[in-house]
Amino acid sequence: MNVDLGPDQRDAAAGARDFYRGSAPPAAAREALEGGAVAPGGKALADIGFLGMTVPEAAGGAGGSLLDLAVVAEQGGAVLAGPSLVTAARAAVLLADAPDLAAQLADGSAAFAVVDGPVTGSSPSIDAAGATLFLGLDDGALVVGEGEATPGRPLDATRGLASVRLTSRRVLAEDAGQLWARARQAAAVVLAAEDLGAADAAVQMAVGYAQQREAFGRRIGSYQAVKHMLVDAWVGVDQLRSLVWWAAWAADAAPDELPLAASAAEALAAEVLERAAETCIQVHGGIGFTWEHDAHLYWRRAKVDRLLLGDAAEHLDAVARLAVAGALG
Amino acid sequence: MDAATAEAELRRTQRVLYEAGLVGVPWPREHGGQGGTLVQQAIVQQELARAGVPTLINHIGLGMCGPTVIAHGSDDQRRRYLLRLLRADDVWCQLFSEPAAGSDLAALRTTAVRYGDDWVVNGQKVWTTLAHVADHGILLARTDPERPKHAGLTMFVVDLHAPGVTVRPLRQMIGSAGFNEVFFDDVRIPDSERLGEPGEGWPVALTTLMNERVAIGGAGSDLGVPVETLVAHARQRLPQLDPDRQVLARQAVGRAVVASLATRYTGYRRFTELSRGGLPGPEASAGKLAGTAAAKLVADAGVRLLGDDAVHAATGEGDETWQRSQGFLPGLAIAGGTDQVLRNILGERVLGLPPEPRVDKSAPYAGGAR
Numbered sequence: 001m002n003v004d005l006g007p008d009q010r011d012a013a014a015g016a017r018d019f020y021r022g023s024a025p026p027a028a029a030r031e032a033l034e035g036g037a038v039a040p041g042g043k044a045l046a047d048i049g050f051l052g053m054t055v056p057e058a059a060g061g062a063g064g065s066l067l068d069l070a071v072v073a074e075q076g077g078a079v080l081a082g083p084s085l086v087t088a089a090r091a092a093v094l095l096a097d098a099p100d101l102a103a104q105l106a107d108g109s110a111a112f113a114v115v116d117g118p119v120t121g122s123s124p125s126i127d128a129a130g131a132t133l134f135l136g137l138d139d140g141a142l143v144v145g146e147g148e149a150t151p152g153r154p155l156d157a158t159r160g161l162a163s164v165r166l167t168s169r170r171v172l173a174e175d176a177g178q179l180w181a182r183a184r185q186a187a188a189v190v191l192a193a194e195d196l197g198a199a200d201a202a203v204q205m206a207v208g209y210a211q212q213r214e215a216f217g218r219r220i221g222s223y224q225a226v227k228h229m230l231v232d233a234w235v236g237v238d239q240l241r242s243l244v245w246w247a248a249w250a251a252d253a254a255p256d257e258l259p260l261a262a263s264a265a266e267a268l269a270a271e272v273l274e275r276a277a278e279t280c281i282q283v284h285g286g287i288g289f290t291w292e293h294d295a296h297l298y299w300r301r302a303k304v305d306r307l308l309l310g311d312a313a314e315h316l317d318a319v320a321r322l323a324v325a326g327a328l329g
Numbered sequence: 330m331d332a333a334t335a336e337a338e339l340r341r342t343q344r345v346l347y348e349a350g351l352v353g354v355p356w357p358r359e360h361g362g363q364g365g366t367l368v369q370q371a372i373v374q375q376e377l378a379r380a381g382v383p384t385l386i387n388h389i390g391l392g393m394c395g396p397t398v399i400a401h402g403s404d405d406q407r408r409r410y411l412l413r414l415l416r417a418d419d420v421w422c423q424l425f426s427e428p429a430a431g432s433d434l435a436a437l438r439t440t441a442v443r444y445g446d447d448w449v450v451n452g453q454k455v456w457t458t459l460a461h462v463a464d465h466g467i468l469l470a471r472t473d474p475e476r477p478k479h480a481g482l483t484m485f486v487v488d489l490h491a492p493g494v495t496v497r498p499l500r501q502m503i504g505s506a507g508f509n510e511v512f513f514d515d516v517r518i519p520d521s522e523r524l525g526e527p528g529e530g531w532p533v534a535l536t537t538l539m540n541e542r543v544a545i546g547g548a549g550s551d552l553g554v555p556v557e558t559l560v561a562h563a564r565q566r567l568p569q570l571d572p573d574r575q576v577l578a579r580q581a582v583g584r585a586v587v588a589s590l591a592t593r594y595t596g597y598r599r600f601t602e603l604s605r606g607g608l609p610g611p612e613a614s615a616g617k618l619a620g621t622a623a624a625k626l627v628a629d630a631g632v633r634l635l636g637d638d639a640v641h642a643a644t645g646e647g648d649e650t651w652q653r654s655q656g657f658l659p660g661l662a663i664a665g666g667t668d669q670v671l672r673n674i675l676g677e678r679v680l681g682l683p684p685e686p687r688v689d690k691s692a693p694y695a696g697g698a699r
Contacts, residue, residue, distance in 0.1 A: 002601045207681070207682065210682060211681065211683070219682075219683045221676070222685050224672070224673065227676035230676060230680060232672070234675070234680060235615050235619055238615055239592065239595050240591070242591055242595040242598055243587075243594060246590075246594045316579070316583030316584055316587065317576075317580065320579035323563075323582070324567065328556070328557060328560055
């Protein structure tokens with residue numbers, strides 16, 4: 001029942017914070033909307049070892065746990081970094097029996113994307129826009145191949161969303177439905193971890209402003225109308241952190257709990273990040289509604305992420321079904 | 330079973346559990362506790378709840394009064410009171426709120442005036458849970474009206490059986506009598522029953538209140554109805570709803586489960602920090618705030634699953650679990666720190682936001698600052 005990070009994870013989180021702050025300013029998310037590259041980019045993430053964190057050591061990865069990856073992903077979320085570690089987590093699960101490909105994931109020599117929906121024309125999939133190799137589920141089989149990615153007009157350009165049509169495909173595993181589901185759950189946990197970081201950053205930004213900005217002769221954070229809104233957003237972040245840690249821990253230590261935990265974390269993440277981002281804009285007032293301010297970058301992330309890998313309604317339904325089926329013990 | 334028998338049964342239950350080492354888990358051994366951690370306490374409480382053991386009769390003594398005596402009492406007070414509290418030989422209550430001092434507790438009016446070795450108390454407390462069965466209480470009273478309101482308070486242990494103490498049960502909005510008004514008419518308290526120094530009552534009260542929020546804010550068990558009870562209820566009731574309603578009901582159940590688990594694991598995180606030697610901080614207020622919100626979602630989902638029975642105070646079979654829980658929750662959002670006071674504490678002490686100006690904070694209480 002002890003719930004805490006270990007010293008290694010705390011160190012990893014601190015190191016990741018420094019790395020991301022130094023290599024991926026939130027402003028890059030604004031530039032990406034106007035055609036700039038996402039930061040820090042896939043090569044930097046491979047070089048520092050983040051893409052291979054959950055890839056086995058034998059395949060050139062770090063052999064870490066999903067919790068190790070989640071605490072790093074939180075720091076990436078805080079600065080709206082791209083590409084997402086969601087893909088790293090998901091592909092590492094899918095490539096467990098394909099060490100050559102897993103090695104390419106870890107060292108960045110191939111840029112992977114995992115596509116949902118039909119491989120002849122997928123749903124908008126994370127980081128598909130810049131990918132060179134695609135993983136998909138085709139008639140129950142796990143396939144890998146090259147493909148054509150068609151991005152839409154981006155709402156949040158850091159997500160690299162694109163629909164994909166595979167132009168070649170090779171079967172990696174037949175009857176891969178269960179493997180696919182587990183990979184998607186790992187992906188949901190890491191998405192929730194990135195959302196946790198983004199929500200925390202948005203709340204801190206708003207708190208910082210409310211401590212400085214004055215109106216009617218005093219700082220706006222002293223007014224209960226503002227203070228209580230910020231507290232509600234912060235409590236959401238605090239609660240989300242607990243579910244993210246639990247779900248990430250469950251992936252390795254209690255796999256039976258993962259389906260419910262992943263859906264719970266993902267459902268709460270959608271709500272918490274949306275509230276944090278909207279609160280951030282509201283507390284900033286007019287300045288928060290400008291292109292130059294970072295607030296809308298977090299809002300964009302919220303509006304996109306809440307629909308990725310299943311929306312909150314789908315995850316709440318899954319939580320209820322799993323609980324009724326006995327998943328809470 | 331009449332009330333006196335029920336009370337005797339609850340006292341006996343706590344004594345049996347104490348003798349089995351299951352009461353006072355996080356209390357120091359030197360004071361009769363088990364010297365354990367809050368995490369171990371949470372595990373014990375979950376198992377007691379799972380076994381259907383009712384809430385311990387001395388839950389206020391264990392969670393709030395006892396820790397205050399441990400922190401601020403004399404050796405003599407600790408020796409006389411703590412073991413008896415653990416065994417439920419004495420039941421305790423907390424005499425803080427007054428008709429004109431709820432959220433603004435430091436505005437309280439009950440006075441204690443010193444005469445020789447005694448203090449003489451006059452005034453009224455209200456919303457006092459357990460006072461109708463309690464033997465002792467911790468009492469916050471004004472001892473120096475010339476000082477600013479927070480600085481003129483002193484804490485005492487009071488004997489609820491002393492001459493001049495009158496306890497009148499109050500009927501709650503759902504109809505039952507769970508708390509009380511307590512009147513003090515020239516009640517004498519020996520100076521040896523003071524907790525902390527004269528004028529130091531506010532910091533002593535903060536010890537009690539921080540422990541209260543840890544106790545209420547997620548003792549590893551849910552506020553209101555446990556989420557496992559909701560899930561069992563859903564398992565039985567969902568198939569009886571028509572398919573469209575089932576979809577909506579599952580959304581409500583899912584939302585309640587997510588909120589409950591998030592609150593539960595956040596409680597475990599806090600307990601883990603405290604078990605490593607931390608002191609209860611203002612973050613504990615978040616547990617009560619979020620726990621209350623989660624309890625509302627659980628009760629709401631439970632009531633909705635009842636279908637047409639939800640408009641009555643009980644089901645046709647006489648089950649009132651969900652309706653009672655729904656009716657209990659407005660009180661939960663008030664007791665032990667209203668949702669709004671908790672948000673102020675979190676905003677100011679965790680987020681570092683500036684306080685609202687308080688015009689009466691530094692003026693002498695007697696000078697009209699009330």
